[in-house]
Amino acid sequence: MKAIVYTEYGSPDVLHMGEVAKPIPKENEVLVKVHATTVSYGSLAARTFGKMPPHEFNMPFLFWFGARIAFGWNKPKNPILGIEFSGVVEAVGQAVTTYKPGEAVFGYRGQGMACFAEYVTMPADGLLAHKPDTVSHAEAATIPYGALTALTLLRRLNLQPGQKVLIHGASGAIGSFMVQIAKQMGAEVTGTCGTRRMDFVKALGADRVIDYSREDFTQHSTKYDLIIDVLGRSSFNQCKRVLTPKGIYFPVSFKFTEVRQMLWTSRFGGQKVFLGLSDEKPADMQTLKSMIEAGTLKGYVDRTFPLEQVVEAHRYYESGQRSGNVILTVA
Template structure:
């Protein structure tokens, strides 16, 4: 099978399309033919080995000393189950699924094996593989941190970084939960964020939201670029500040994927896809994501 292999740490040029052996599922695994994946910030961090100095050695031990131990990156995927192991009962051959692989990666290949208990769920029939693949990381992260902030109907919620992979879902989920949503983004993305349901939008390039005299029950920094201290004067007395930077990694359950699948099926949330690339164009996709200006998600079409 074809796979894009990260041959060492470095620039996008280290990504090479290779012919590798197709995986064989164990008795508790399923073999998935991958139709779509994405490029996330996590893929960029691993490929570049972007690690603080104090964590350099521990991270190298975890990820691989000279090159990634899991050389096929890609943490989100959607595809079709081709084979099931004899002990698998949750899925069957022909099921269309979407899955979040986390540190096991593997999305940038034509096939992968996943254990039955993986973060994997049935893809809604009215949602494309590309849409399903791009909902996983962003929406589960948004859901986790909004819940961490104890989101409730009637609150006022501000999403900082509302046009990114996490922010686009945070806007939609916050609106679905019945809150008044303010999205903060750049000039170019104001209309797109409005189209996702934001009641108000603020251009961070023109205005500091903390100086408007408005107060929020939740401020969610979806890009990790503002501090709690800078937000204090815009929070209500019992308001919550949550951020993707420094408050841990989102804890995701299979139930969360089922829940998001239902919302996608009902069109309560939708994927925002900036660009599509073919598997052989993965290095180019990395270069684009690395610039930090993508709107929503960048999707990799694995199998047409």
């Protein structure tokens, strides 16, 4: 089958079309003909990881070390990128009863990657669900990574209706779903983003949008019950003055400083630093499917490229022009 392969870390030019063996589904797996996949933070990190020094990685050194071993120290271990997909079941293993050939599905392979290809396999009881008929393959492919991360992290924060939430980085893959899910939970949501994406974040349902390149939300008078910083570009010390007395600061990306602050603030009753890692479960894919069907969760497609134009797609992703997701169409 055709797949985009890479054998060394580097710029988008390391990606090229290759011929690889078509995967064979095991007893409990489905074989999916991929229709759409996304260019995402995960694929970008995996493509460049060998050249990324620890201080440029948005997580503590130990995470960088673990990821470097997982991705491959000197060259990539897994030659095919792509963390999420939407497609059609081509074949199923003997033990699979929940999916049938011809059914449309969408799913998340995460660090297992391999979605920049004509076919992928998935465990039938893994992060996989039937694609709602109301959305295209392109839209469905945008949902798993960002929405699973947003859903599982927000769930742990016990958000209450009426609470004021600020999402710093509301226009990206995780932030755009956090806005939608936090609104659904009844929160009053402020999102920050770059100038180009102000209308996009408003369209996601945010009550208020701040252009982070022009205004510093930590200097405003509004106080928040929860501040979520997707890239960890702010700090707890800066945010204290705009947090309510029992407010929570949650950097989705963090360093060792925030680990120390979380341990310290957990001993007292006031403002706290919360840290969490997404822990998506197969049932969460069914939750996302129900939310899509109910019209409360939407994936946004900015631009679509055919798989062959993966280099242009990665360049466009890196250019910072997108509002929503960059899609690769496969079939």
